[in-house]
Amino acid sequence: MEPRATILIVDDSPENIDVLNGILKPYYRVKAALSGQLALKIVAGANKPDLILLDIMMPGMDGHEVCRLLKANPLTVDIPIIFITAKTAVEDEQIGLELGAVDYISKPVSIPIVLARVNTHLALYNQQRELELKVKERTHEIQQTRREIIDRLGRAAEYKDNETGMHVIRMSRYSKMLAEKIKAPDNWVDLLYNAAPMHDVGKIGIPDKILLKPGKLTPEEWQEMQKHVQYGADIIGNHESELLKMAREIALYHHEKYDGSGYPHGTVGDEIPLSARIVAIADVFDALTSERPYKTAWSLQTTFEYIQNEAGKHFDPELVPHFIACEEQIIAIKERFADSQSDAEC
Template sequence: MTAPPYRIFAIDDEPDNLLLIRQALRQLGHPLCETESDPVRAIERFLAEDFDLVLLDYNMPGLSGLGVLHAIADKSRSEQIPVVMVTAQIDRDTRLQTLGAGAKDFLGKPIDLAELKVRVHNLLETRTLNLALRQHNQHLEEVVHARTEELRSTQLEVIRRLARAAEFRDTDTGLHIQRMSLFAQAIGREMGMSTPEHELLLNASPMHDLGKIGISDRILLKPGKLTPEEYATMQEHTLIGANILQGHDSELLRTAHDIALWHHERWNGDGYPNGLHAQQIPLPARIAAVADVFDALTMVRPYKSAWPTEEAYREVCRLAGNHFDPDVVLAFDACFEEILHIRHANPDPAR
């Protein structure tokens, strides 16, 4: 391993000692030696600059080497910069104090050139290995992060395609899930959700009607009104979707499960499949319900014509406190201009 040109920082209140250390280090092949005789300025420089090793005098007036060591300990430890305490005091208490404060080694006074060479060589070799290990770990973290993002992206794409497969059975474009998930994100953001929360809503909402995969075309695409038996079968799409999505610890799939299962529950308890009431219904499902109904009302379906946008807006507002969570409807109303923009940017093709 080739060593880099190390920067060594010598701190001593005696200029003659600093000159001696600098000359000795140059003889040992370390020309980059910075010196400082003022301990307070030394602290400032150490915190502002990059060094590979510090030679610190123990006995200095005003602020001792131990005081300097305490001031620079956080950076020296976190960046693994070795500090050598230069002292004529070799008693046990002094050594324990300085080692406890973060010193890595000692160098006796007067300085012996051979001893200086060995101490500096060993500590800089360790410094080189630590830097190499840190770079290796950083590289591994970057690789893991990239792989994790790649896996997450792949999972999201598979999920979106699965959701679109279900949607294509009900419409001929699959744009409903794109719009309603963007509507849901806008509503969640308006309600004060954090970025991770409303992005989770964006990615989980497309799976709200995944269970339609298990509903026969005879019922799903029936142009007229469903019989009570057919309607009961249609309601099973919530259970089918939840069954497909359950049993995984992924937060995305857990949220998608809740939305698929409960997006047809009603604030007044008259919904299905479980007749949940008010806040018993998970918030993502309450938000998805508003986004889903508004977009569905404005779409052409086999059994109905598209509602005008303003009429659909009034209907959603009318159902606040009955079908929908009133707070969700308030957020829907507050971000309605954004919802209109989303709708205009993602139109269904002209028929």
């Protein structure tokens, strides 16, 4: 017997929640939140709802803002949202649908309408997930070929630098591991895994005298080095492909820091794309724990301590604990793809 779907009801009125709970509880698992802020915390938890019934008029954070935030987050963008509200003007419905809601139910609610709409959109959501799984299975060979091409493109930049091709192998796997740890959708994890190796492709455009300089860069040379993020974005270009879109945002933002002290734009906090925030941790960790002609490798303990100390400064403080918790997986990846291996072993 399949587990029952979970419905999250968000409404500032306990009476309204009781009504909807009474309608839905015989058929579904029901959760409830009396505010938009609490709803976001519930959705961010380990067990995400399969569908959200969302009131619009709530004090503090209204339903429109809750919907906007959920649809802007790749971890929650696919969850169907149905607005349940007394606001029934065409303009109100248009705003909700433009924000990404799938439907509207007017108050006072009708039992048959609530059950029918919820059932319909859960069925559509399940069909969508099944279709995505079938497409994923049927395109596995294409994805493998694409992965190999992307790895080679990423290595082109590494061979021009003082790093090895194994760097892109390891950091892309660290990135995938962290994305899976925060329970990102499978399709998004795959995009990240395939896009991450292109993070430093812009180094191809940096002069060798700067890129290969053994000593400290001058301020002018450092300014030129920072341009590799824009070069990478330009090389990848603007495309409709979701993979290349993510690759471009990673290339452009992976040197931004959570506190705004990074480059090229000084982007702050969650304004940095999630993909780049994940890659930033993976990239720095691998760089610090790897030996290079100009530096010795840091110990794992020292590197983990550094990553932890940089939470909220360089790195997203929400991601760092998840990364630290993956220590055993990280060590396994590091050992499996050590720099002493040949390309054939990748």
